[in-house]
Amino acid sequence: MNPSDRDATGLLTRPDDFVQLVTPTGERRADADFDPWVSDVDTAALGRLYRDMAIVRRLDTEATALQRQGELGLWPPLAGQEAAQIGSARAMRDDDFAFTSYREHGVAWCRGVGPAELLTVWRGTAASGWNPFERGIAVPQIIIGAQTLHATGWAMGATWEGSDAAAIAYFGDGATSEGDVSEALIFAASFNAPVVFFCQNNQWAISEPVGLQSKQPLARRADGFGMPGIRVDGNDVLAVLAATRIALDRARRGEGPTFIEAVTYRLGPHTTADDPTRYRTEAELDEWRGRDPLTRVLALLEDSGVDSAGLEREVAAEADRAAAELRSACIAIADPEPLSVFDHVYVEPNSHLERQRTHYVRYLATFEETDATAAGGAGAGTEGGAR
Amino acid sequence: MTTLTLAKSLNAGLRRALADDEKVVLIGEDIGTLGGVFRVTDGLKAEFGPTRVVDSPLSESGIVGTAVGLAYRGFRPVIEIQFDGFIYPAFDQIVSQVAKLHYRSRGTVRLPITIRVPFGGGIGAAEHHSESPEAYFAHTAGLRVIACSNPADAFIMIRQAIASDDPVVFFEPKRRYHVKGEVDEQASLADARPMGVATVVTPGDDVTLVTYGALVQTARDAAIAAEEDGVSIEVIDLRSLAPVDYATVEASVRRTGRLVITHEAGQQGGVGAELAASITERCFEFLEAAPVRVTGHDIPYPPAKLERHQLPDLDRILDGVDRSLGRPNSLSGVEA
Numbered sequence: 001m002n003p004s005d006r007d008a009t010g011l012l013t014r015p016d017d018f019v020q021l022v023t024p025t026g027e028r029r030a031d032a033d034f035d036p037w038v039s040d041v042d043t044a045a046l047g048r049l050y051r052d053m054a055i056v057r058r059l060d061t062e063a064t065a066l067q068r069q070g071e072l073g074l075w076p077p078l079a080g081q082e083a084a085q086i087g088s089a090r091a092m093r094d095d096d097f098a099f100t101s102y103r104e105h106g107v108a109w110c111r112g113v114g115p116a117e118l119l120t121v122w123r124g125t126a127a128s129g130w131n132p133f134e135r136g137i138a139v140p141q142i143i144i145g146a147q148t149l150h151a152t153g154w155a156m157g158a159t160w161e162g163s164d165a166a167a168i169a170y171f172g173d174g175a176t177s178e179g180d181v182s183e184a185l186i187f188a189a190s191f192n193a194p195v196v197f198f199c200q201n202n203q204w205a206i207s208e209p210v211g212l213q214s215k216q217p218l219a220r221r222a223d224g225f226g227m228p229g230i231r232v233d234g235n236d237v238l239a240v241l242a243a244t245r246i247a248l249d250r251a252r253r254g255e256g257p258t259f260i261e262a263v264t265y266r267l268g269p270h271t272t273a274d275d276p277t278r279y280r281t282e283a284e285l286d287e288w289r290g291r292d293p294l295t296r297v298l299a300l301l302e303d304s305g306v307d308s309a310g311l312e313r314e315v316a317a318e319a320d321r322a323a324a325e326l327r328s329a330c331i332a333i334a335d336p337e338p339l340s341v342f343d344h345v346y347v348e349p350n351s352h353l354e355r356q357r358t359h360y361v362r363y364l365a366t367f368e369e370t371d372a373t374a375a376g377g378a379g380a381g382t383e384g385g386a387r
Numbered sequence: 388m389t390t391l392t393l394a395k396s397l398n399a400g401l402r403r404a405l406a407d408d409e410k411v412v413l414i415g416e417d418i419g420t421l422g423g424v425f426r427v428t429d430g431l432k433a434e435f436g437p438t439r440v441v442d443s444p445l446s447e448s449g450i451v452g453t454a455v456g457l458a459y460r461g462f463r464p465v466i467e468i469q470f471d472g473f474i475y476p477a478f479d480q481i482v483s484q485v486a487k488l489h490y491r492s493r494g495t496v497r498l499p500i501t502i503r504v505p506f507g508g509g510i511g512a513a514e515h516h517s518e519s520p521e522a523y524f525a526h527t528a529g530l531r532v533i534a535c536s537n538p539a540d541a542f543i544m545i546r547q548a549i550a551s552d553d554p555v556v557f558f559e560p561k562r563r564y565h566v567k568g569e570v571d572e573q574a575s576l577a578d579a580r581p582m583g584v585a586t587v588v589t590p591g592d593d594v595t596l597v598t599y600g601a602l603v604q605t606a607r608d609a610a611i612a613a614e615e616d617g618v619s620i621e622v623i624d625l626r627s628l629a630p631v632d633y634a635t636v637e638a639s640v641r642r643t644g645r646l647v648i649t650h651e652a653g654q655q656g657g658v659g660a661e662l663a664a665s666i667t668e669r670c671f672e673f674l675e676a677a678p679v680r681v682t683g684h685d686i687p688y689p690p691a692k693l694e695r696h697q698l699p700d701l702d703r704i705l706d707g708v709d710r711s712l713g714r715p716n717s718l719s720g721v722e723a
Contacts, residue, residue, distance in 0.1 A: 153456020
């Protein structure tokens with residue numbers, strides 16, 4: 001549908017387009033630039049992408065319920081952004097590295113993050129749930145946009161080591177206003193770093209619409225930094241997969257960074273603490289529900305001769321099992337030991353902190369003595385509270 | 388032994404670190420081709436190449452943030468922040484990322500990042516070029532904060548900072564960059580005094596005078612002047628501002644009974660405030676007088692023609708010593 005746009009250096013750059021390979025009703029649209037990148041995606045592979053999306057949506061629903069039931073302190077739902085996350089993360093190699101914000105549960109799923117690992121942060125038992133080096137995904141980042149610099153530095157290092165691995169920086173439309181994101185784009189361009197800037201434009205930064213962050217499509221930012229920008233339907237898993245493969249391939253071939261704007265929508269609240277009815281309309285929500293990332297894949301599969309209803313049932317059952325596993329893993333996450341507050345502040349011994357820890361150990365011990373006194377009756381009280 | 392300026396000894400230390408570990412990379416503004424505005428990295432790009440000594444865009448947050456990513460990749464980045472007053476754009480990356488990521492990742496991600504910062508005044512510079520921001524970083528859990536004061540220490544301490552698996556903010560006394568001293572370039576790190584340990588640079592009996600960075604030399608001069616006046620000052624070069632080597636300071640104060648702290652940074656919430664409180668907690672019964680702070684005023688760093696009124700000098704330090712000793716001083720008759 002769209003004529004290919006190539007800049008003077010031959011780079012694919014389509015910042016004003018809206019690359020879509022599967023329409024919301026499930027029609028497959030031809031695109032000369034993007035189709036070759038997903039020619040291997042047969043109905044079985046498309047079914048697997050559907051499975052990923054359906055499972056992370058179900059996990060997301062379960063996590064929201066766990067928060068409502070007091071098992072999690074907070075949860076930032078991903079609902080609506082499944083295609084953007086699954087399509088991009090499934091384009092990655094094991095030795096690539098994802099640097100995400102805090103809503104990329106779908107990316108974490110693709111990187112093999114387990115249920116307890118996913119919920120640790122939100123249950124409030126630790127600031128991270130997984131070992132980044134085992135999973136190829138950094139710990140979640142709450143400071144908006146900060147991780148784009150980390151991805152860029154990692155990618156610079158990869159080239160210095162002669163590796164063809166690449167990094168993906170995940171961030172949102174709101175983050176594009178942060179200085180760190182601009183600085184990351186500059187470093188990536190100047191050092192030709194193999195990094196993909198994957199912007200999920202979900203239309204809202206808590207209550208602020210994307211129009212407050214930018215007066216033009218975000219993908220156009222790329223041109224100012226000297227890299228190609230691609231604007232893609234972020235609710236179309238096939239288009240996202242193709243765009244990310246294009247960008248990763250460029251990165252591996254030494255052609256540097258690419259900016260992808262995945263146009264999507266956050267169907268739920270910013271977090272479980274948010275009330276989106278204060279800032280957006282039901283009509284808008286309905287419009288985006290009509291562009292759902294999952295239903296279009298089922299429709300396309302049905303058109304391709306697959307028993308989509310059967311697939312839907314089968315995946316739903318699997319997703320229910322995954323949700324049950326998530327729930328039991330969540331409840332099984334133990335509260336941390338009090339003295340673990342002092343762990344990992346430093347790698348090396350630190351005299352100041354060791355002294356504070358020693359004092360706190362003694363302080364806690366006074367309660368044990370008091371408890372023991374209470375349990376043992378009268379007589380030993382004078383020792384209690386000794387410091 | 389070789390006679391080197393402080394800047395040259397840092398250069399020698401950086402060269403050694405680059406040669407010893409291929410994961411060490413230097414990143415900063417103007418540090419490559421130019422060799423740094425103070426020439427601390429002079430010649431290193433030519434020797435080690437542009438992927439080991441990297442000229443960065445003018446972007447302090449970018450420098451620190453990409454260093455975090457490089458650390459994720461196993462590198463040991465050494466950053467130069469061109470001037471003290473330029474570190475603030477990087478504050479978020481330092482405080483929220485560099486300082487916390489080892490903790491946040493439950494010990495899986497190490498941040499062996501050294502952030503070199505020329506600091507302090509006394510060179511008649513334009514605004515934002517003479518600041519002493521060390522207390523912000525000493526207040527931040529997860530960082531080590533170091534200040535060198537002389538060429539011999541600089542050569543060893545910069546290498547210790549780079550070898551540390553914890554992030555280090557490394558303050559360099561810019562007005563002492565050209566001071567010369569004897570440096571043992573064969574010195575090995577294994578035999579060296581740990582960078583976390585303070586040094587008694589002038590032994591004395593009557594007053595303990597604690598400082599760091601550029602004022603160490605001023606304090607030594609003050610001790611010499613006081614000696615002529617019959618007062619014996621023990622000067623301690625703190626070297627590490629976080630953590631502080633309280634054992635060395637406390638041992639001295641237990642002998643002298645008097646503590647004077649001097650730094651260029653303002654008084655409120657400063658390193659001296661913490662030191663005075665901690666020493667008072669630790670050995671109150673040994674103190675003959677309240678701890679005294681001789682610091683910069685709590686003002687924005689003033690224009691060059693006024694900076695001599697901001698910086699503690701020999702006379703202001705000796706006035707502080709007089710206060711500690713209860714001798715006639717600037718506060719005599721004035722309600723404190």
